[in-house]
Amino acid sequence: MAQKIPATVVTGFLGAGKTTLIRHLVENANGKRIALIINEFGDLGVDGEILKGCGIKGCKDEDVVELSNGCICCTVAEDFLPAIQKLIDRDEAPDHIVIETSGLALPQPLVRAFNWPDIRTRVTVDGVVAVVDGPALSEGRFAANEAAVDAQREADDTIDHETPLSELFEDQLACADMVIINKADLLGAEASARLTEKLRGEVRDGVSVLHAEMGVVDPAVLLGMGIGSEDDMDGRHEVHHHHHDDDHEEHDHEHAHGHDEFESFVVTRAEILDPKVFSEQVAEVIRAHDILRLKGFAAVVGKPMRLTLQAVGPRIDSYFDRPFAAADQRETRLVVIGQAGLDRLAIEKALQV
Structure with missing residues (x-):
């Protein structure tokens, strides 16, 4: 069976910086073919135009699908599902889909839509990212201009949920990875x-909270979470119920601007004895040092197969992927990714034990 195309859902209120974040992501995609679904209100289509007109290498007009018929969570069946089917049916399908919701969209109905039979076997939610306006939130506001958010709400007559901003914000956090x-x-x-x-x-436990300036987040941190959010709806349920119808590889970032907010390094060590014990050890190191992502391979004593490890926060997936080739060194090699300031020596020491 073909591998499912991963999709990242980006939520956050008007002015939080979702478009800036996505633009930076596309500019630093290192050849990865990214398609965008932009859910913009009214006739202005500001976000879509910014992204279409940006001259980003590899981002063609047909890679940007704009949904301007209303709130994405209220028009899932009419607008979103046909748009995503059109993308995945292309001869040259995207490597990754990024969906920017309007700030007033509830993320849960959108994530649930990935369980629809027509798309379930072909696309999966890689992760849900909530972007928040730091200065506004620290002053007790959900957006820099809450009046503009309310005007946005008034402009769209498709919204079928009368949801206070405080409740929308709680639902965005409840769904976020x-x-x-x-x-x-x-x-x-x-x-x-x-x-x-x-x-x-x-x-929720294990959800990373990190800082960004001007939406600059390393694509290695944002993409490839591999969470499959649609399979975990119980854990990310709406805090408030608004809808009546519930059925509805390592990259080279050397030249990318602004990535000094993040750092990554490789830890190598000898073979490990017990995969389960090692996974627990890795999870403990991740918690102790606030590591965002950890991925790599391990050699297990007496096992001919290579063990693959991937961690997003303290959630670790591991499996044997292939036999070691004759030219391969039987060693354990892990890439650690986090925000600048990681205690590299302490992390290396803790993973060697």
Whole structure:
């Protein structure tokens, strides 16, 4: 069976920086063919035009699908499903799909739509990313201009949920696999730490909360989470029920701008004895050092097959992928990715034990 195409859902209120984040992602895709589904309100189509007209290498007009008929979570069957089917039916299908929801869209109905029979076997939700406006949120507002968000709501008569911003925000956090505090450079250290701590208390266990300036997040952190969010709806249920109808590889980032907010390094060690014990050890190191992603391979004593490990937060997947070739070194090699300031020596030491 062909591998499912991964899709990343990006949520967040108007002005949080979703478009900036996506633009940076596409500009630094390193040849990965990314298709965009943009859910913009009204007739302006601002986000779609920004992305179509940006001259990004490899981002063609046909790679940007704009849904301007209303709130994506209220028009899943009419608009979203046909759009995603059109993308995955292409002769040259995308490597990855990025969906930017409008700030007023509830993420849960959209993620549930990936269970629809027509697309379930062909596409999967790689992860849900919630972008928040750091300075506004630290001052008790959900967006820099809440009046503009309310005007956005009034302009769309397809919305069938009268949801206060506070409840929408809670639902975005409840569904998120990663939360990005954008405009972090405009926060002081104390406000930044306080906001990070607050958000960590409001998301599910294992959800990363990280900082960004101008939407700059390393694609190696954003893409390839491999979570399959549509299979985990119980864990990300709506805090508030608004809808009546519930049926509805390592990259080279050397030349990418702004990636100094993140760092990655490789840890090598000898063969391991017990995969289960090693996974628990890796999870403990991830928790202790706030590592965002960890991936790599391990050699297990007495086993001819190579063990693959992938971790997003403390959630670890491991499986034997192929036999070691004669030219392969039987060693364990892990790539560690996190925000700048990781204690490399301590992490290396903890993974050697």
